[in-house]
Amino acid sequence: MKSSKLNPALLLAGLLASIPLSPALAHTGSGVAVGLESGFLHPITGPDHLVAMVAVGLWGAQLGNPAIWILPVTFPLVMAVGGLIGIMGIDLPFVEPIIALSGVALGLMVALSVRPPIWAAAVLVGIFAVFHGYAHGRELPDAADAIAYAVGFVVATGMLHLVGILLGVLVRWEAGAKAVRACGAAIGCVGVYFLLGSIGIIE
Template structure:
């Protein structure tokens, strides 16, 4: 599988996202983009889930390499808008923790499923992550900039997961699958810890 040819769609998605002029600090669009960008990278649960989406996409290969992360980002953005508008989604924290467990186990077991099925599963989990991002948007933040911030940060974490799988594969072909799957197991255990309130 040629990573170069399949990473271009992800690059396109990142490049197509709106850019924001940052003129003032602490309010409006600047505050929105900053808070949006830092929100996904400020919690272990979000980081693990996003990276596992990328690793899972790498394991599936082909069009799933960009379709799976794209499904997550789009579903997350829609749920973020609903959260910011005050719509309620039950069991958000539990859903986020379960996403780490399920995505980690999927990587650990090297689950092979049709891309559409995986897109639906990651899309479901994206609703919980997106809703959390939306409801935690600061009052003084620009909503478009905030959304762009957490979408870009999430996409970059997906790319980090894809790159992790690719690099592990290049370092040692013989043991790469075991190492990648072990990373999924560790993430799943961390998800159990988050769900139990230990982490």
């Protein structure tokens, strides 16, 4: 009896198809109310966040040890710093374009199977994490329970990294490696969409 294999490209496509793709709605706060639930939903319902976080897990798995755990640990740790900057009300320039650019860049890293030194990969991931965290942090002052909100978006981030890792381990097979690179290309395309929206080329 043949066992059915899950196609990660189809899984990612289905995930992306189930979320809104309007750049204007990516950070409106829609559905973000208070506490744990709102914090958990913020990265998941923001497709520009979602694709970048999945890409971190994909790239880590593609690079192998120790990147498979260094990148997914680096992102939420540095993201917390960005969140603190947002809470403090310090202005960061170009937040939306850089968040969108993170999807483009990380998607390309996976699609092209780029293998930089681990420190360079961690620095790139960390830079983008600051801006993702900042976007989350700007929501924190309006949340009824800031701690629960923070826990929610950190947990959601970890889960999205895990999705990327689980898909990324398929690189050990030739067909799986191609599927992972296809996922990276899809993420890059979503990132381009949001980048064009963030700079006003599309609405």
